[in-house]
Amino acid sequence: MAQALSLLLDRELLALNRAVGELRRRNLPIESLAVGPGDAPGQARLTVIVNTDDATAEMTMRKLHKLSGVQSATRFPVRDGVARELALVKVRVPPERHAELLDVCDMFKATVVAEPPEQAIVQLAGTGAFVLAFVRALERFGILEMTRSGAVALPCLPAE
Numbered sequence: 513m514a515q516a517l518s519l520l521l522d523r524e525l526l527a528l529n530r531a532v533g534e535l536r537r538r539n540l541p542i543e544s545l546a547v548g549p550g551d552a553p554g555q556a557r558l559t560v561i562v563n564t565d566d567a568t569a570e571m572t573m574r575k576l577h578k579l580s581g582v583q584s585a586t587r588f589p590v591r592d593g594v595a596r597e598l599a600l601v602k603v604r605v606p607p608e609r610h611a612e613l614l615d616v617c618d619m620f621k622a623t624v625v626a627e628p629p630e631q632a633i634v635q636l637a638g639t640g641a642f643v644l645a646f647v648r649a650l651e652r653f654g655i656l657e658m659t660r661s662g663a664v665a666l667p668c669l670p671a672e
Contacts (some may be wrong), residue, residue: 514590515569516665519558519576520550520583525582531558534579538572539565544597544640546662552600555583559664561590573579582589588667595665598635599643600625604631604654631656 521527528547535542543559551557562569569587576585605613607625613632617624622636638644643660 513563513565513588514594515562515564515566516590516593516663516667517558517560517562517573517576517585518571518665518667519560519585520584521556522581523550523554523556524581528556528558528580529575530581534558534575535562535572538568538575540568540572544662546597546664548602548664557664558638561663561665562630563597584631586666586667588665588669592669595639595663597635597640597643597663598637598661599648600633600635600659601647602631602633602653602657603650604656605629606630609649609653615619616646616649620649622646633670 519531521531540562541564542560542562544559546559548557573587576582576609580582603613614624617634620636620642622634623633624632626633634650636643636647638661645653647658
């Protein structure tokens with residue numbers, strides 16, 4: 513079952529290294545990893561989506577709580593929260609297919625963020641499956657480059 517581990521860390525490289533090192537030692541099957549600013553200055557938020565059972569995830573959380581630089585750590589099943597990732601996709605778009613691209617973007621609520629000659633860079637945020645469906649819909653244009661962020665997640669219910 514997919515579990516989201518959300519850690520609030522001191523914004524120093526050592527705290528991040530310790531947390532990621534603990535995950536590596538446990539050899540967890542990581543589906544996604546994202547790091548960004550935390551809730552306050554000096555903090556970073558590490559979101560990790562792992563595919564593991566409740567007992568393994570809980571044991572990992574207990575170990576992460578004990579690490580120096582970890583201010584808080586929460587765990588929840590991904591189905592009990594909201595998880596989103598971002599994709600930027602550069603596609604080949606000759607002028608005669610521009611309207612077709614806009615139709616695909618409209619269907620997925622994606623945005624064209626740049627239009628170099630004969631190309632377009634499109635952005636989309638959504639679940640991993642939704643982003644994958646969008647990427648597949650863009651394949652007919654010819655994908656030149658693509659990047660996807662790791663998922664960020666928040667629980668729908670308050671932490672216990």
